[in-house]
Amino acid sequence: MKFYLTTPIYYPSGKFHIGTAYTTTLADTIKKYKQARGYDAYLLTGMDEHGQKIQKVAEKDGKTPQEHVDGMAEEAKKLWSLMEIDYDDFIRTTQERHTKVVEEIFDRLMEQGDIYLSEYEGWYCMPCETYFTETQLVDGKCPDCGREVKKMKEESYFFNMKKYADRLIKFYEENPNFILPESRKNELFNNFLKPGLEDLCVSRTSFDWGVKVRKNPKHVVYVWLDALTNYISALGYLSEDDSLMQKYWPADVHFVGKDIIRFHGIYWPIFLMALNLPLPKQIYAHGFIMMKDGKMSKSKGNVIYPEPLIERYGLDAFKYFILREMSYSQDGTFTPEGFVERYNFDLCNDLGNLLNRTIGMINKYFGGEVTRYPEAVSELDKELENFSNGTIHQVEEYLDTYHVSNAITETWNLISRTNKYIDETAPWVLFKEGKLEELKSVMYHLVENLRRIAILIAPYMKHTSQKILSELSIPKELQTWNSLESYNKIENLKVTDKPEVLFARLVQEQEIEVIKGMMK
Numbered sequence: 001m002k003f004y005l006t007t008p009i010y011y012p013s014g015k016f017h018i019g020t021a022y023t024t025t026l027a028d029t030i031k032k033y034k035q036a037r038g039y040d041a042y043l044l045t046g047m048d049e050h051g052q053k054i055q056k057v058a059e060k061d062g063k064t065p066q067e068h069v070d071g072m073a074e075e076a077k078k079l080w081s082l083m084e085i086d087y088d089d090f091i092r093t094t095q096e097r098h099t100k101v102v103e104e105i106f107d108r109l110m111e112q113g114d115i116y117l118s119e120y121e122g123w124y125c126m127p128c129e130t131y132f133t134e135t136q137l138v139d140g141k142c143p144d145c146g147r148e149v150k151k152m153k154e155e156s157y158f159f160n161m162k163k164y165a166d167r168l169i170k171f172y173e174e175n176p177n178f179i180l181p182e183s184r185k186n187e188l189f190n191n192f193l194k195p196g197l198e199d200l201c202v203s204r205t206s207f208d209w210g211v212k213v214r215k216n217p218k219h220v221v222y223v224w225l226d227a228l229t230n231y232i233s234a235l236g237y238l239s240e241d242d243s244l245m246q247k248y249w250p251a252d253v254h255f256v257g258k259d260i261i262r263f264h265g266i267y268w269p270i271f272l273m274a275l276n277l278p279l280p281k282q283i284y285a286h287g288f289i290m291m292k293d294g295k296m297s298k299s300k301g302n303v304i305y306p307e308p309l310i311e312r313y314g315l316d317a318f319k320y321f322i323l324r325e326m327s328y329s330q331d332g333t334f335t336p337e338g339f340v341e342r343y344n345f346d347l348c349n350d351l352g353n354l355l356n357r358t359i360g361m362i363n364k365y366f367g368g369e370v371t372r373y374p375e376a377v378s379e380l381d382k383e384l385e386n387f388s389n390g391t392i393h394q395v396e397e398y399l400d401t402y403h404v405s406n407a408i409t410e411t412w413n414l415i416s417r418t419n420k421y422i423d424e425t426a427p428w429v430l431f432k433e434g435k436l437e438e439l440k441s442v443m444y445h446l447v448e449n450l451r452r453i454a455i456l457i458a459p460y461m462k463h464t465s466q467k468i469l470s471e472l473s474i475p476k477e478l479q480t481w482n483s484l485e486s487y488n489k490i491e492n493l494k495v496t497d498k499p500e501v502l503f504a505r506l507v508q509e510q511e512i513e514v515i516k517g518m519m520k
């Protein structure tokens with residue numbers, strides 16, 4: 001069972017902030033989940049290194065574009081390694097394995113008449129490297145980023161989108177889950193596909209940092225045709241060894257942000273149709289991480305980067321926050337207050353205390369020993385078991401459909417339910433009254449649920465998961481996703497007598513200031 005998933009390839013125009021880190025965290029979480037479920041999962045990421053903007057940024061730094069992107073690629077890899085992103089390949093659009101595929105594709109599409117030479121006039125947004133028609137502009141500005149646009153005219157190659165539009169409409173109709181969430185699909189379908197597609201301008205002559213058109217090298221290939229091709233060039237499409245392509249294409253899912261869904265949901269499928277290749281199975285577009293005062297931007301001084309957050313609060317807390325805060329189909333918000341609150345309530349109180357209380361009681365009442373599935377199972381025990389069975393199925397369903405935030409919420413509901421179970425069963429009373437068989441059962445169920453919780457959070461909180469499992473001395477075979485199904489397989493075990501604090505409580509006011517100080 002294979003599962004091929006991709007992140008967008010990032011522009012190396014500046015340091016990556018938590019928004020860029022989000023797409024990658026999401027994709028990595030799904031990869032780890034799929035692996036846990038037995039898939040041969042392959043995650044591709046990389047960098048989109050061509051285009052006028054990169055050329056300009058490099059110039060400003062007194063570097064050649066190549067020097068600039070080489071430096072940025074190292075930075076990116078450092079960040080992914082800090083974030084323990086388990087990618088299988090890192091493609092860069094300046095690599096020969098990629099450029100030669102782009103050249104070849106352009107030639108082919110020209111030969112078969114899908115790409116033709118003409119002249120283009122339109123409103124150009126420099127940062128987005130995109131032309132817009134008059135009607136697409138919003139208040140005379142770029143509809144994507146809101147910045148100034150300039151009227152420009154140039155000789156250009158065009159891609160005959162109209163030829164494929166009907167086929168794509170049909171594909172959308174036959175594959176209702178092709179674009180997720182549904183709201184984004186409707187947007188694309190109603191605003192772009194249905195009104196009729198314009199032919200797309202696929203070359204530029206105004207700069208030269210890009211893949212040159214073989215037959216007419218004053219043209220460089222439009223950065224999006226170049227960039228989208230990464231998803232197949234990385235698999236060896238058109239190369240001597242295309243075994244990865246045979247094995248993994250079509251992609252099971254492309255993860256993208258909502259700002260680039262149009263390129264992935266319309267142009268990419270049409271390029272693939274023209275190449276006679278199968279289309280990706282799904283494209284999921286997430287929302288944006290916003291700040292209190294809107295989008296992150298250096299001019300507002302509200303940009304927050306992953307590194308200082310990870311350094312101070314740990315990788316697990318960072319991933320937990322961004323994944324939980326971003327809902328399936330809406331934007332999420334980063335605030336220092338929200339971060340500290342989630343840390344203190346969700347991680348420190350709910351999860352941390354559950355583990356500590358449990359281990360403390362087992363040590364106090366039974367010298368650290370938990371006994372094999374006990375006899376005196378109560379109604380409350382059974383209720384908790386049922387609740388956690390339900391959680392597992394919900395979490396799987398959510399992760400299968402990329403509702404990661406919902407999956408996390410379900411898991412935290414189980415954590416709260418388990419905490420409540422301690423209050424309901426009142427182990428201290430059972431102990432006082434000498435009801436040791438009942439008490440054993442309560443401890444057993446607590447351990448069993450903590451084991452399940454640790455497995456459910458593993459795809460995005462590996463360190464915490466490992467700590468829980470090791471403090472409870474859960475055997476390896478009961479640490480797997482498959483073992484979630486079985487409830488009463490734990491043999492006698494002995495928990496640690498020196499539990500570590502998972503998440504130390506933060507001093508709220510002080511920490512909020514610290515995070516504010518991290519914003520640039």
Ligand code: MSP
Nearest residue numbers: 008009010011019020048227228256257258288289
């Ligand atoms: N190079 C193109 C992608 C080409 S893919 C064939 C690009 N690069 S990007 O660096 O500008 O953006 C990469 C990803 O980061 C996009 O998915 C974008 O949506 C995401 N994000 C950028 N800012 C974001 C937030 N504030 N929040 C969440 N994601 C955001 O586009």
